[in-house]
Amino acid sequence: MADQSRPLSPHLQIYRWSWTMAMSILHRATGAALYLGTLLLAVWLISAASGKASFDAAQWVASSWLGRLVLFGYTFALIHHMMGGLRHFVWDLGHGYEAQQRMNMARLTLFISAPLTILIWIVAYVVR
Numbered sequence: 001m002a003d004q005s006r007p008l009s010p011h012l013q014i015y016r017w018s019w020t021m022a023m024s025i026l027h028r029a030t031g032a033a034l035y036l037g038t039l040l041l042a043v044w045l046i047s048a049a050s051g052k053a054s055f056d057a058a059q060w061v062a063s064s065w066l067g068r069l070v071l072f073g074y075t076f077a078l079i080h081h082m083m084g085g086l087r088h089f090v091w092d093l094g095h096g097y098e099a100q101q102r103m104n105m106a107r108l109t110l111f112i113s114a115p116l117t118i119l120i121w122i123v124a125y126v127v128r
Contacts, residue, residue, distance in 0.1 A: 018103070018106075019103050019106035019107050020102050020103065020106045022106070023084065023087075023106040023109050023110065026080065026084075026110075027080070027081060027084035027109075030076075030077040030078075030080045030081040030084070031081055033073065033074070033077040034074075034077050034078060034081060037070070037073075037074035037077060037078075040070065040074070041074075043058065044058050044062060072117070072121065075117050075120055075121065076113065076114070076117040079113045079116050079117050079120070080109065080110070080113035080114075080117075082113075083108075083109045083112055083113045084109055087105045087106070087108075087109055090105065
């Protein structure tokens with residue numbers, strides 16, 4: 001009979017936080033956030049098709065500070081989720097499985113997506 005005093009499976013008190021663990025959780029969270037953001041995008045497009053008054057109301061909400069914050073978060077979620085997808089694609093090709101390579105790719109996922117999001121917003125404001 002097995003010893004019942006030890007846990008049957010490892011749990012969170014045993015694991016130490018790592019970059020790969022954090023980026024995996026953030027990848028899932030950004031995927032969920034993309035669902036909500038895409039719904040908001042659909043509402044904005046429907047308001048554009050519904051007439052000037054409806055579009056003006058949606059545009060007012062989107063251009064408020066809260067609307068811009070949500071749009072910035074949506075942009076970050078989109079870029080970060082894409083970078084995480086590229087990381088998984090590299091793994092699907094059979095590369096990047098060594099411990100240091102996994103950590104470096106997890107770090108790059110965040111260190112590329114954050115500046116790229118800011119760059120996209122800077123370009124958007126300059127072009128506008």
